[in-house]
Amino acid sequence: xxxxxxxxxxxxxxxxxxxxxxxxxxxxxxxxxxxxxxxxxxxxxxxxxxxxxxxxxxxxxxxxxxxxxxxxxxxxxxxxxxxxxxxxxxxxxxxxxxxxxxxxxxxxxxxxxxxxxxxxxxxxxxxxxxxxxxxxxxxxxxxxxxxxxxxxxxxxxxxxxxxxxxxxxxxxxxxxxxxxxxxxxxxxxxxxxxxxxxxxxxxxxxxxxxxxxxxxxxxxxxxxxxxxxxxxxxxxxxxxxxxxxxxxxxxxxxxxxxxxxxxxxxxxxxxxxxxxxxxxxxxxxxxxxxxxxxxxxxxxxxxxxxxxxxxxxxxxxxxxxxxxxxxxxxxxxxxxxxxxxxxxxxxxxxxxxxxxxxxxxxxxxxxxxxxxxxxxxxxxxxxxxxxxxxxxxxxxxxxxxxxxxxxxxxxxxxxxxxxxxxxxxxxxxxxxxxxxxxxxxxxxxxxxxxxxxxxxxxxxxxxxxxxxxxxxxxxxxxxxxxxxxxxxxxxxxxxxxxxxxxxxxxxxxxxxxxxxxxxxxxxxxxxxxxxxxxxxxxxxxxxxxxxxxxxxxxxxxxxxxxxxxxxxxxxxxxxxxxxxxxxxxxxxxxxxxxxxxxxxxxxxxxxxxxxxxxxxxxxxxxxxxxxxxxxxxxxxxxxxxxxxxxxxxxxxxxxxxxxxxxxxxxxxxxxxxxxxxx
Amino acid sequence: xxxxxxxxxxxxxxxxxxxxxxxxxxxxxxxxxxxxxxxxxxxxxxxxxxxxxxxxxxxxxxxxxxxxxxxxxxxxxxxxxxxxxxxxxxxxxxxxxxxxxxxxxxxxxxxxxxxxxxxxxxxxxxxxxxxxxxxxxxxxxxxxxxxxxxxxxxxxxxxxxxxxxxxxxxxxxxxxxxxxxxxxxxxxxxxxxxxxxxxxxxxxxxxxxxxxxxxxxxxxxxxxxxxxxxxxxxxxxxxxxxxxxxxxxxxxxxxxxxxxxxxxxxxxxxxxxxxxxxxxxxxxxxxxxxxxxxxxxxxxxxxxxx
Numbered sequence: 001x002x003x004x005x006x007x008x009x010x011x012x013x014x015x016x017x018x019x020x021x022x023x024x025x026x027x028x029x030x031x032x033x034x035x036x037x038x039x040x041x042x043x044x045x046x047x048x049x050x051x052x053x054x055x056x057x058x059x060x061x062x063x064x065x066x067x068x069x070x071x072x073x074x075x076x077x078x079x080x081x082x083x084x085x086x087x088x089x090x091x092x093x094x095x096x097x098x099x100x101x102x103x104x105x106x107x108x109x110x111x112x113x114x115x116x117x118x119x120x121x122x123x124x125x126x127x128x129x130x131x132x133x134x135x136x137x138x139x140x141x142x143x144x145x146x147x148x149x150x151x152x153x154x155x156x157x158x159x160x161x162x163x164x165x166x167x168x169x170x171x172x173x174x175x176x177x178x179x180x181x182x183x184x185x186x187x188x189x190x191x192x193x194x195x196x197x198x199x200x201x202x203x204x205x206x207x208x209x210x211x212x213x214x215x216x217x218x219x220x221x222x223x224x225x226x227x228x229x230x231x232x233x234x235x236x237x238x239x240x241x242x243x244x245x246x247x248x249x250x251x252x253x254x255x256x257x258x259x260x261x262x263x264x265x266x267x268x269x270x271x272x273x274x275x276x277x278x279x280x281x282x283x284x285x286x287x288x289x290x291x292x293x294x295x296x297x298x299x300x301x302x303x304x305x306x307x308x309x310x311x312x313x314x315x316x317x318x319x320x321x322x323x324x325x326x327x328x329x330x331x332x333x334x335x336x337x338x339x340x341x342x343x344x345x346x347x348x349x350x351x352x353x354x355x356x357x358x359x360x361x362x363x364x365x366x367x368x369x370x371x372x373x374x375x376x377x378x379x380x381x382x383x384x385x386x387x388x389x390x391x392x393x394x395x396x397x398x399x400x401x402x403x404x405x406x407x408x409x410x411x412x413x414x415x416x417x418x419x420x421x422x423x424x425x426x427x428x429x430x431x432x433x434x435x436x437x438x439x440x441x442x443x444x445x446x447x448x449x450x451x452x453x454x455x456x457x458x459x460x461x462x463x464x465x466x467x468x469x470x471x472x473x474x475x476x477x478x479x480x481x482x483x484x485x486x487x488x489x490x491x492x493x494x495x496x497x498x499x500x501x502x503x504x505x506x507x508x509x510x511x512x513x514x515x516x517x518x519x520x521x522x523x524x525x526x527x528x529x530x531x532x533x534x535x536x537x538x539x540x541x542x543x544x545x546x547x548x549x550x551x552x553x554x555x556x557x558x559x560x561x562x563x564x565x566x567x568x569x570x571x572x573x574x575x576x577x578x579x580x581x582x583x584x585x586x587x588x589x590x591x592x593x594x595x596x597x598x599x600x601x602x603x604x605x606x607x608x609x610x611x612x613x614x615x616x617x618x619x620x621x622x623x624x625x626x627x628x629x630x631x632x633x634x635x636x637x638x639x640x641x642x643x644x645x646x647x648x649x650x651x652x653x654x655x656x657x658x659x660x661x662x663x664x665x666x667x668x669x670x671x672x673x674x675x676x677x678x
Numbered sequence: 679x680x681x682x683x684x685x686x687x688x689x690x691x692x693x694x695x696x697x698x699x700x701x702x703x704x705x706x707x708x709x710x711x712x713x714x715x716x717x718x719x720x721x722x723x724x725x726x727x728x729x730x731x732x733x734x735x736x737x738x739x740x741x742x743x744x745x746x747x748x749x750x751x752x753x754x755x756x757x758x759x760x761x762x763x764x765x766x767x768x769x770x771x772x773x774x775x776x777x778x779x780x781x782x783x784x785x786x787x788x789x790x791x792x793x794x795x796x797x798x799x800x801x802x803x804x805x806x807x808x809x810x811x812x813x814x815x816x817x818x819x820x821x822x823x824x825x826x827x828x829x830x831x832x833x834x835x836x837x838x839x840x841x842x843x844x845x846x847x848x849x850x851x852x853x854x855x856x857x858x859x860x861x862x863x864x865x866x867x868x869x870x871x872x873x874x875x876x877x878x879x880x881x882x883x884x885x886x887x888x889x890x891x892x893x894x895x896x897x898x899x900x901x902x903x904x905x906x907x908x909x910x911x912x913x914x915x916x917x918x919x920x921x922x923x924x925x926x927x928x929x930x931x932x933x934x935x936x937x938x939x940x941x942x943x944x945x946x947x948x949x950x951x952x953x954x955x956x957x958x959x960x961x962x963x964x965x966x967x968x969x970x971x972x973x974x975x976x977x978x979x980x981x982x983x984x
Contacts, residue, residue: 380737380739382739382740382741382792383737383739389739393741397781397784400784401777402777402780402781402784403774403777403778403781408777412771412773412774412777415773415817415820416773416830418821419820419821419824419825419830420824422824422825422828425980432980433980436976436977436980440818440821440973440976443814443817443818443821444814444817444818444969447813447814447816447817447818448810448813448814450813451806451809451810451812451813451814452810454780454783454784454806454809454810455803455806455807455810458784458787458788458791458802458803458806459803461788461791462787462788462790462791462792462799463791465739465741466739466741466788466791466792466794467737467791467792467793467794468737468794535828536828537824537828537829538828538829538831539771539824539829539830539831540769540771540831541771541774542759542768542769542770542771542774544768545755545759545770545774545778548751548755549748549751549752549755549778549781552747552751553744553747553748553750553751554744554747555747556747556750556751556894557743557744557747559890560732560743560746560747560889560890560891560894561731561732561743565731565732565733565734565743565889566731566733566734567733567734567735567736568733568734568735568736569735569736570735570736570737570793570794570795571735571795571886572795572796577794577795579737579794582796583794583796583799584791584796584798584799584800584803588800588803589799589803590803592803592804592807592958593807593810
């Protein structure tokens with residue numbers, strides 16, 4: 001191999017420096033956040049466990065306007081998210097040493113990754129609406145640079161441009177809605193500090209504020225039908241930052257939802273907010289897991305699954321809002337159910353960050369190994385490279401929500417919160433009936449999405465890891481040890497949090513206590529979790545079956561294999577077995593589900609997003625959200641062209657008229673200001 | 679004493695399971711006027727298979743080898759915590775029990791992919807598809823039970839008060855029975871006696887297994903049937919499960935258990951000879967019907983609280 005030139009060496013040095021900084025910073029943030037969580041008293045003594053530090057005292061630019069101090073504020077909730085960001089950052093940075101090693105854009109990606117993480121950290125610690133908006137805008141800008149990656153390294157420029165545009169438009173739209181929802185609150189309370197907003201400011205129009213904030217954050221979190229941007233943007237990212245975007249960035253929206261809704265920034269919590277969030281969350285989970293089943297590409301499928309998991313997280317949050325509404329303030333049973341729901345939601349936040357980071361990094365390793373992420377060309381990776389295959393399989397079982405892995409624990413807790421909130425049925429007729437509709441609908445949607453996730457991951461894991469290779473496989477690069485070690489570490493974390501959930505519960509309780517809801521409802525010990533809500537609801541998750549499921553099968557396998565299991569060729573009805581054509585495919589597996597709604601592919605209109613999934617020559621399934629967006633984009637484009645043609649018609653007299661009109665308006669305003677009341 | 683009895687109950691669950699599987703086939707045959715296989719035949723099959731080392735398809739990895747032991751463990755564990763005739767020393771949650779059943783299904787479907795032969799994944803996928811339709815109804819059953827009993831613990835649910843006092847619970851139990859037919863691969867969802875690979879829903883995932891692995895899978899199937907029968911019997915007739923540790927009550931409780939399950943076995947055999955297998959595309963509507971019944975159950979429970 002030729003000696004690398006000075007430019008190459010400089011790039012490598014920049015990459016190493018940036019990634020080293022990320023590893024060190026990630027570890028430091030994790031340690032600091034965990035120490036903060038551990039130092040908080042269990043509950044009651046110091047609710048919220050808040051530490052504040054004014055970094056930059058910035059007086060108000062205009063007299064009478066609120067001050068814009070940059071204050072760092074960390075409480076239990078933000079410490080939990082900070083720890084999560086820290087863990088993900090350091091894992092991804094270590095992995096990137098291997099993944100980026102020969103990449104021509106390594107310096108740029110590594111630096112952009114550092115900035116991305118910094119912007120996310122800033123979002124979690126700011127305590128001021130102005131700085132929050134700055135931080136959110138920074139996230140969008142910095143990560144938009146990462147979205148350009150595939151376009152810059154030889155991918156389709158058209159797809160890259162679409163992704164960047166979609167991403168920026170989505171970021172702006174979300175910000176505008178958030179601003180429109182929160183500014184009235186800030187104006188009414190005369191401050192931009194969150195402490196001031198929490199202290200009792202109520203929005204002048206709480207319903208509109210709730211709707212706008214939900215819309216703004218929902219767009220960012222990918223709540224259906226705004227999930228469209230996630231699978232468009234994800235395949236354009238460098239693989240190592242997929243994980244950051246889906247495991248962490250989508251959670252920022254969840255974090256802000258908890259802050260805005262549960263902490264009373266928009267006024268007292270209404271029970272119907274929870275009902276709305278719960279049903280939306282269930283619908284999001286089901287819709288996105290269905291589309292995930294149709295994807296042929298591992299990364300797009302995982303991106304859809306990210307939104308599905310956001311749905312499950314939001315279901316927990318919806319339950320917390322429903323049960324934790326202010327009108328139930330005096331009822332311990334309701335408060336308990338709300339605390340349990342929020343705890344379940346946060347547990348799933350942690351779990352999803354772990355297993356989704358694992359799966360995305362695993363997909364990166366699969367791509368490195370096999371040269372493609374198209375699942376129908378893959379197969380047999382578990383035997384070919386067990387260091388990648390086994391952790392990926394662990395991630396698949398975890399996301400499908402089976403014991404003894406961590407996904408099961410948070411799904412169990414979410415369902416227990418739903419079952420445990422029975423006191424809501426004793427709150428009066430209309431409320432009870434409406435709550436019942438929301439709860440049952442939420443339960444059915446979430447249950448269906450759990451089952452479909454299992455189907456989807458049999459498809460993904462079966463096609464990617466098991467059997468024999470299904471297609472011509474490029475001999476890809478080696479999977480470096482830095483990548484393998486991170487995968488194994490994350491798989492270990494998934495297993496640990498599945499087998500010993502009590503390790504995490506204490507910190508989660510601290511985080512839950514930071515919101516106004518705190519009631520000790522979950523006794524966690526090394527032998528099991530016990531839920532005890534008021535009015536007698538009780539459920540227990542013993543841990544011995546989980547340990548047994550982890551250990552006994554290994555022993556039994558040794559016994560089954562005793563006495564030399566013989567290997568035989570695959571039997572294919574007497575024919576010679578052809579691995580490429582005779583193996584069952586994931587497309588056929590999922591056809592049981594999609595054939596119910598598939599139709600002939602329509603003529604796809606001139607549109608930015610893929611309007612449907614082509615499943616065969618004759619069948620396609622329409623992606624409704626993308627179709628909606630395409631229609632909107634086409635209409636807006638046509639309307640603006642029509643208006644533009646009318647306004648900008650090149651006639652000098654019209655332009656003079658516009659100038660005259662503007663001057664008149666300015667004059668009228670001036671006169672009004674001068675003559676108006678002082 | 680309590681522990682010894684718990685272990686004895688687990689052993690009974692483990693050892694009775696093949697008998698129940700054999701009894702269904704024998705009863706079906708008798709009801710159709712055939713002589714049928716001896717009810718003890720599954721024991722002989724298991725003994726023969728347990729003595730043989732498995733033969734493994736060439737491309738299979740560890741997943742294939744692990745599948746049968748894992749499925750067996752998942753189902754076997756339930757015996758330690760499910761009250762058959764006495765309240766066990768260990769507690770278990772119904773949601774965890776359902777998750778263990780799901781794990782067994784998941785891993786056998788993965789193993790079918792691992793074996794690389796085409797029939798296995800086809801039937802594994804069908805199994806998961808049927809389950810996808812059944813899962814909402816299944817969780818709604820748990821919800822109804824939790825509404826009535828304030829818990830999802832197996833022991834408290836199956837030794838609770840009179841389930842027939844409220845109209846909701848029989849409705850829910852009927853739906854549960856229907857859903858359990860689906861998750862056990864019985865008619866009309868799957869024909870357990872089929873030998874035609876193209877129509878298989880459950881059996882296809884067993885095709886590539888052999889020797890001890892096949893024995894463990896067959897045994898796990900029998901235990902799944904036993905779990906379903908026991909759950910349904912003890913939910914519907916919660917009398918006769920004893921918490922006492924004296925010999926006579928335990929013996930009486932055991933006989934009561936055999937009577938309950940025997941009744942259900944007869945009902946299952948009768949059900950299977952009067953029903954034909956539904957087309958795979960048509961299984962959605964009966965399961966939606968079960969879901970509808972459960973919605974009524976929830977509504978009735980909620981309305982009476984108002």
